Amino acid sequence: MAFAPKAVITSRREAAPPPARDLEQEIALAARFVRQHVIASIYHAGSGHPGGSLSCADILATLFGAELNTWPGSPHDPMRDRFVLSKGHAAPALYAVGAHHGYCDKLASLKLRKFGSPFQGHPHIGDLPWVETSTGSLGQGFSVALGMAMGLKLQNSSARVYALLGDGELQEGEVWEGAMCAAHHKLDNFCAIIDYNKLQSDARNDEIMRLEPLAAKWRAFDWAVAEIDGHDVSALLKTFRRAGATHDRPSVIIAHTVKGKGVPYMENMPAWHGSVKLTREQADDALTALGATHKEIREYLDGV
Amino acid sequence: MAFAPKAVITSRREAAPPPARDLEQEIALAARFVRQHVIASIYHAGSGHPGGSLSCADILATLFGAELNTWPGSPHDPMRDRFVLSKGHAAPALYAVGAHHGYCDKLASLKLRKFGSPFQGHPHIGDLPWVETSTGSLGQGFSVALGMAMGLKLQNSSARVYALLGDGELQEGEVWEGAMCAAHHKLDNFCAIIDYNKLQSDARNDEIMRLEPLAAKWRAFDWAVAEIDGHDVSALLKTFRRAGATHDRPSVIIAHTVKGKGVPYMENMPAWHGSVKLTREQADDALTALGATHKEIREYLDGV
Amino acid sequence: MASEAPALIGSSGDSLREAFGKALSGLADEFPKLVVLDADIAGGTGVHHFRKSHPERFLQFGIAEQNMMAAAGGLAAVGLLPVVTTFAVFCLRAVEQARLSLAYCKRNAMIVASHPGLDVGPDGGSAQALEDIAAFRAIPGMTVISPADPIETALATRAILEFDGPVYMRTGRSPARRVFGDDHTFEIGKGRIVRGGNDVTIVACGVEVARAVEAAQVLAEDGIHARVVNMATIKPIDAVLLERCAKETGAIVTAEDHNILGGLGGAVAESLALTYPCPIEFVGVKDVFGASGEPEELAVMFGLGSKSIAEAARRAIARKGRM
Amino acid sequence: MASEAPALIGSSGDSLREAFGKALSGLADEFPKLVVLDADIAGGTGVHHFRKSHPERFLQFGIAEQNMMAAAGGLAAVGLLPVVTTFAVFCLRAVEQARLSLAYCKRNAMIVASHPGLDVGPDGGSAQALEDIAAFRAIPGMTVISPADPIETALATRAILEFDGPVYMRTGRSPARRVFGDDHTFEIGKGRIVRGGNDVTIVACGVEVARAVEAAQVLAEDGIHARVVNMATIKPIDAVLLERCAKETGAIVTAEDHNILGGLGGAVAESLALTYPCPIEFVGVKDVFGASGEPEELAVMFGLGSKSIAEAARRAIARKGRM
């Protein structure tokens, strides 16, 4: 971890008390809900990306549960923090965490990827106003988030901007354009989180296009870098707090995760990245592994 | 300087004798010719980029004078080394070094940027077969050169590929896509040279978009990195030889240069980057500073 | 068993991308210079077949379309025959690279894009490229092809490898209906009449050819004899055939899984304006973005279905001689 | 003195880029949310004026067009009014970013591209964008504008700032001829008859409007009365005016500094095919790349000059009633 020393304390987060134990538990529960909801919605859709949706569940649950100053009732509040899912194919996880926190309806958001449903395969602001920008083409969400951070700073807003990126996404040059730009403009209200699950579409990053030494890359692009376990809620909470206090530099959190986390037969399997079809049995197994009761499973899979 | 230890000696360059003193002198003379020719051609064109053409004169003179295995008479020889001017706006310098080495006519190549002349504002393979690929859009030449290096390796060729980039050009994400890709594929037949003149179109890199720490960026992208004075022919020669012996990694030479080098009133002045018009007096002054005699100046400026 | 590998979606043997991927593998020995470029999406574009059959000629560029596109220029420059593969929407990320490093350099490099148009289905509007034909058609010297079915895709794959100069070819994601038999032939630059008729001509490409044939069948029940032309090459367009059809049928419908602006419809309108101006109706997406849904469902909702084509045909016929 | 700052090329007060840059500075106070994005090319696009007058609202992105384009979406999302500026050819690097992060999100963001077409001059073929109108026209919901002279450019600059939704606007590099007086007005979506006549209509945009007027003057000497329409908005095209002109003059010529495929010519052909099909001749670059040279010289050599327009008009007239 290499965040800049907190020379000046500016973040409102500084004043907040340290996260309580029960907050962590709340977040863990939310993450479990997210994972279950992801499986159920992809099952109903007959397609969708489970691996990368599961790997970022804890990150999303932490962001929406504790870090983001956003309110479901006022998606247009100019003071709100902004979150951008740059790895837009993890839309099911975004919809799930949104449903958990009241941004959208739980049942409706199970209707994923269907015609007429606002829950498209990739998040679309035109359908869901609380989605800050439409994504699905890797690299772009990061740049859009950067633009938000720049624009908020220009307007002296204290709102912060968060972008969640995939590791494979870092192969897009646009990300390094943005990395250079955010550092140059000292966007310390900007925090990128890398869902570092080591897998991309077809295989391991190492096979497709090596990313290591990853922290060194971000450091050389002049970002404050933290490396943590992306499933450790307590570490996530602490690291977000530190990022919020970083001065004069944007922060990146390299969150080591497991693709497919929580569903044993999916974990670390590239085959479960892609747009896949889940059988009833697979969905059942996954939900069981994710701690759903028989009743809950029936509700998830038959109640829609 | 951080080239990999020469574990295995594979380059034919290994066998060559160390560069002789008179080779260095020859190259210095060629560089002087390049600079004079650049001024003259831009004067006649009434537009063109002098600053970045002058900064890379020594690099080009060294490449064409000693490093590249290319032959003017056989531009299609599959065994030849490839050189790509990725910073295509320095075309006048490429035409000049080409003229010096017999790839094109000295007088004809003074007819820069004119309708019907093959010496377009940016190098075009369709007009000049010894131009390896058309450039002018920053970032692309580097990727094309990478493709050449990859293709040559695939075909077990021992030919090497060189690409000359501007520092501002490194802000293009495409360059970092290529940097990651070349390292991943271990393209040790690929050598990039950065004409690090610290200026780009409108101002200093530092003002436009900070590049430092530049060597750290390339190291983090897993390249063998050398940093040298880009006007020191002896250093250039040595560094090219080392790059040729580097194994399993592409090499980048960060060549510190002065934009407008050799013409005092242009040196380090951003205003002389752009597509500028030279007055007769300015051209005269520049050629004088570059060591041209009165007679030569008259030939350059009136003999066309 | 839950732990079994998941089923790939929409890539049955009858999708154009599968046909392309398999054809490419089959042609590899005949074209020893052929190399295939991928941006971490081989499972989606069909070239996983090639990766398996010819791993040494399968070049992985990671998720970096710009670098991949321009690098193809370099590969072609050193004598290889590169085929760049990704989704159509991501080809739009590298338009300028295709322009400068492929077309301007007159490279023998092929771009093959899967996942065009609404045929993408559930991935939704962000992924449904409705602009690619227009963008690539405008690049000087770029040939643009969109075959109609798996058989034609396989033939077109051979044709582009034999072709001189850069080509942009669309395949398709979803299972496609067969239009042609095994005796089908394909030639770049030639449109083909796939169904006779003299009341109106429906000029279609890609998935819309099968829908056009269906529309013609429906129209026939009402005694309307629609000619159907498979215009698999959008550029250069078969101006001679178009002129003949305009003369013989007096009204034209174009049908494409693309924005109605600038694509096949634009190409046909430009061509006929020069040779034989006549009423044209355009079937395509009406300058809006797509959405998630099943391809057939989307086709109906966005006005690309056979019913929409038939209606357009009736409108075109009604306009004949009304000028 | 040799050490004096060099003369800027081609950016006399009468180039469209200069008119744009100055207008932008002048409008900054009225549009307090306006921010201008640059990719290290402000001296070329005209926005060096804005940098000087409003440095705090001038945002530097370095030579990185993709990031700049998408970031504009973010700036718009937080309530600012971003104007993205670069050369037209480099806009082609960020087509997909304009598509997803601006158009799909319906952002109020403007793209203003200088250096379109052969008007670029000596920089040569690599820099002369002949594809941008086609590429941006195909993006759903994207408005496309190409004003004709400095006066109109200044008016269009205000109009796009007042407009709702993404816009792609071309300016121009080289000194432009005046077409309009100080009393000119501009409205997005409206074509304007700038010269009356009933034998043929020349529909032009950008630098071609002045050349069309010149062509009409030449034709007039031969007793041919050509109407000239300034079609500054290419999308949405003024279909009503086009239909009227087609009916009244029976033949159309389009003229643009762009590939003849997919640009203004395509838009006009599509529109008239729907309303009033008639002979059209297309003046534009004939699907080849440009080259170095002076703009006027290139215009003549590539067939964009007033003489070429007049010849096209004669051809179009000759085709009237020959169907």
Ligand SMILES: Cc1ncc(C[n+]2csc(CCOP(=O)(O)OP(=O)(O)O)c2C)c(N)n1
């Ligand atoms: C520009 C672009 N190119 C290609 C794709 C296709 N694609 C979707 S997901 C994916 C793999 C992403 O890997 P990663 O970023 O590691 O995501 P995760 O592992 O978190 O799912 C690819 C290549 C895309 N969405 N955008």
Ligand SMILES: Cc1ncc(C[n+]2csc(CCOP(=O)(O)OP(=O)(O)O)c2C)c(N)n1
């Ligand atoms: C993709 C792209 N964007 C913008 C330009 C316009 N441009 C031409 S030269 C230049 C500055 C280049 O600076 P640098 O790379 O440092 O070159 P040098 O200083 O060596 O001349 C710019 C922005 C371009 N040629 N290509």
Ligand SMILES: [Mg+2]
């Ligand atoms: Mg990943």
Ligand SMILES: [Mg+2]
């Ligand atoms: Mg420089």
